Each structure stands twice: as structure tokens, then as C-alpha cells.
Amino acid sequence: MPLGNPEISTGSATINSTVTTPFTxxxxxxxxxxISRKDISPNALRVLYRLREAGFGAxxxxxxxxxxxxxxxxxxxxxxxxxxxxxxxxxxxxxxLIGRRFRLAHVxxxxxxxxxxxxxANSDDGSGDREVENGMLVRDNVYGTIEDDxxxxxxxxxxxxxxIEDFSVRDYTGGFEDVLARRMKLIGDPEQRYREDPVRMLRxxxxxxxxxxxxxxxxxxxxxxxxxxxxxxxxxxxxxxVLKLFLSGHGVASFExxxxxxxxxxxxxxxxxxxxxxxxxxxxxxxxxxxxNTDARVANDEPVSPAFLFALLLWPxxxxxxxxxxxxxxxxxxxxxxxxxxxxxxxxxxxALPRRFSLPMQEIWLLQSRFGSRQRKRVYxxxxxxxxxxxFDFLVLRGTASAEHAEDIAFxxxxxxxxxxxxxxAQDELAAEVLVEGDEPSRRRRRRRRGAPTALxx
Ligand code: ATP
Ligand code: MG
Numbered sequence: 306m307p308l309g310n311p312e313i314s315t316g317s318a319t320i321n322s323t324v325t326t327p328f329t330x331x332x333x334x335x336x337x338x339x340i341s342r343k344d345i346s347p348n349a350l351r352v353l354y355r356l357r358e359a360g361f362g363a364x365x366x367x368x369x370x371x372x373x374x375x376x377x378x379x380x381x382x383x384x385x386x387x388x389x390x391x392x393x394x395x396x397x398x399x400x401x402l403i404g405r406r407f408r409l410a411h412v413x414x415x416x417x418x419x420x421x422x423x424x425x426a427n428s429d430d431g432s433g434d435r436e437v438e439n440g441m442l443v444r445d446n447v448y449g450t451i452e453d454d455x456x457x458x459x460x461x462x463x464x465x466x467x468x469i470e471d472f473s474v475r476d477y478t479g480g481f482e483d484v485l486a487r488r489m490k491l492i493g494d495p496e497q498r499y500r501e502d503p504v505r506m507l508r509x510x511x512x513x514x515x516x517x518x519x520x521x522x523x524x525x526x527x528x529x530x531x532x533x534x535x536x537x538x539x540x541x542x543x544x545x546x547v548l549k550l551f552l553s554g555h556g557v558a559s560f561e562x563x564x565x566x567x568x569x570x571x572x573x574x575x576x577x578x579x580x581x582x583x584x585x586x587x588x589x590x591x592x593x594x595x596x597x598n599t600d601a602r603v604a605n606d607e608p609v610s611p612a613f614l615f616a617l618l619l620w621p622x623x624x625x626x627x628x629x630x631x632x633x634x635x636x637x638x639x640x641x642x643x644x645x646x647x648x649x650x651x652x653x654x655x656x657a658l659p660r661r662f663s664l665p666m667q668e669i670w671l672l673q674s675r676f677g678s679r680q681r682k683r684v685y686x687x688x689x690x691x692x693x694x695x696x697f698d699f700l701v702l703r704g705t706a707s708a709e710h711a712e713d714i715a716f717x718x719x720x721x722x723x724x725x726x727x728x729x730x731a732q733d734e735l736a737a738e739v740l741v742e743g744d745e746p747s748r749r750r751r752r753r754r755r756g757a758p759t760a761l762x763x
Pocket of ligand 1: 459549
């Protein structure tokens, strides 16, 4: 296996079977960049040092280097090396090998996993294990040099290597300048790179949104033209990408980027059509407001739910389908159920939304119509529904775009307060009873009293 040679300053590497990309190595010395070891995960450092001690090249690479250079906090630390996965496994007891398309080593430290990847080439010289179907890569375990590894990455800002041997940053694609200029630039011919892996279009938008980068003209230009290629991407992968787009704290920016590049219409065709034909703009306001709330929750480290997110993203599609069914004369309750099922089923052909999320998503929708009912029995049933809280939050969201829900929101807010007050009094009564009875087994009494302070002043 060829080894990377950092002393070489120019050369070429094969980006795919037809294009050879010339490169110039720029070594950015440790005092010329802001990456400090104290910002790197101690476990990642352990892995880097161990590889180095064993005589292998060891580099921090990808998103972590990029994020550190812009002063961000990486969410994971990936390592690249010239050691093969098997050699890595021999160095670490806590290591397991994973993956079929890309064979990788995972070094496990409790809850933190450091991913260690062997330098890979994108060329097929027959020496490796590579498979292409319809121009898309399905497997490529072709090991290569650090230069090969750099040019097969997607964006220049993702192809920087922090070397543990001298703490320099190695740049083979001009990524260092691009990070400083805060721009996303694809390595190689953009159209070819998107055809090879259409998900790169989503990554361009997502990373630009996350980092506040611009997308360089030649990288941006093919996206609207090639957007429909995303239909060929694996639905399970698109589900993961959608979660990253919208649940990482930059959902509004992601949404605007997807809209601008014509990607929204491919990911969520029915919602995009509904947004377009909604003259009042209420549907769009709900979406933006909901995504903004989600971003705020992420910023405050509060939990966010994929079910609520998809309820939001597919709400325009649901409303549209519901209206069409009602126009055909289908009764409201039946129309709601059918619209929910139809929208979910159509969406599944693009994005694999697991049932554990699609079912609560539908419940959030179906509960919306129950908020109009004031019948005592129904009110209790709605309140006791496991999805009540999420559905109520959704109603509040709808209220931000239209005043017509104000009365329902006020009613349910008060009903909740009343009900929690009632529950407290019921609990107090029970606790008082237990105390009066005296001979009640003390275990029950203790548990209840520890859980909630009672009216008895405890
Ligand atoms: P994030 O902040 O979302 O983790 P990231 O750039 O680290 O962003 P990962 O999916 O963790 O994204 O990928 C790690 C690295 O692998 C990237 O920085 C890039 O160098 C490379 N990479 C990821 N996806 C692709 C792709 N589709 N094509 C080429 N290279 C890719
Ligand atoms: Mg990453």
C-alpha cells in the first residue's frame, strides 16, 4: 500500500476513473492556524498518538478540522491513517470493524466512538474492492495515499488534515483558504461529483446553513438542474440527512437553502406544492415558526422530536390532501384519516420515515380537529391522549399564523392548568386519606409524600 508523503508539495491524484486532479500541498504550520490540542477530544488524541507511536501516519480529518478552524465545537472527531483497518484493530483492544461500503475501524471509549478510516482512493485500478452501479458508488474499499484520500472527499473545507506529528494542517485542495473565506467548494467537477453521489447537494446546503458559509458559484450552479437525482438516493439515508438538516440547530437556514436550490420540491414534493399554492402564506409562516422554535430548543439543549418535525414538514401536504378529499365529498373524519395515510405513504417513497415516528406524527395531525370539541367527555379523552402535549404545541404553532385558533388555544391552556390543579388536589386528598388511615403500609405513604409535597405542608 502506498504511503502518503507530506514532503511532496505538488502531484496529482485520481478523483474518479476519468479525471486526475493536480494538487499542491500547503502545510499550514502550528503557529499559523488556531487549532489547539486542548480543543480536541482526549480520546481522539489517544488514538492519534497510538497510531503515530506504531509508526503510522495519523491525522484528524473532515468536519472536526473544519469546525475547529471556524471556532466551532465538533460533534465528532474522525481520524484518517495509512494503517489498514486490521492494523488499527491490532493496536486497540476497544476496536471493532464495521461497514460494507466503507470498511472502518471504530475505537470505542464508553459513549464516545472515534472513527478511524484508512486513506481511500476513488480510482479503480483493480487493486481494491470497488463496485459502481449506474454511475453511483455502492462499495469502495480501495486504499490509497493521503492525496487520494483528500481529493475523493466532497468539499475542500472537509479535506483538511491535522497532523499529530507536527500539529500542522495539511491542505491538498485549497480548503484552508476556502474556510477562511467561509465558502463551500466541491472538489473536482461539480456535476460529476453530484452524479456520483446526489446526497452531496443536500450536504452543500446543510453545511452552508450550519456554518454560515456561502456556496461557491460553480458548486451551486448544477444543484437546481440535478436536484431530481436525489430520488435515486437511498430513502433511509435521506431520512438521516433530513434529521441533520432540521434538528441540528439551523433548521430555518436549511429550509431556506433547500427552497432556494429546488431541493425542497424533491424531498417533500407535496408540501412544496401546497406551500406554492397557499396564497395567504400561512403554511409557510407555520413552518418557519416551527423550525425557528426547534432551533431555539436545540440551542437550549432541550429535546426535539422527529415525529413533531415531520408533522410540521408534512403539514402543508396533509392540509392539501384533506381539502381535496373534502371537495370530493368525503366526510371530515374519514378524510382526515385518509389524508394522513396518503401523505405518509407517498412520502415514504422518498424518505424512509420509520413507523415509530410516522404514527405519532399522524396522531398530532388527527388531534388538531379534536381541539374544537368542548364536550366534557371528549375533553377528558383528548387531555389523556399520550400525544396531547405535542398536539397542543402544534396548535399553538398554527395560532402564530392565524388568529382563528386563539379561542381554542386559550381554552386548552386553561383546561390543562385546571386539570393539573385537579390532579394535585386529588393527590393531596389521597395523601391525607393515607395519613388518617394510619395503619396503611408505610411504603405507599413514603413514596407519595416524597414525590409531591402535599397540602399538609410537607
Ligand atoms: P458534520 O458536521 O455534519 O458531522 P461532516 O463534514 O463531519 O459534517 P460527516 O458525514 O461526518 O460530515 O463526514 C465526515 C467527512 O467525510 C466529511 O468531512 C467529508 O470529508 C467526508 N464525506 C462525508 N460524506 C461524503 C460524501 N458524500 N462524499 C465525499 N466525502 C464525504
Ligand atoms: Mg462529522
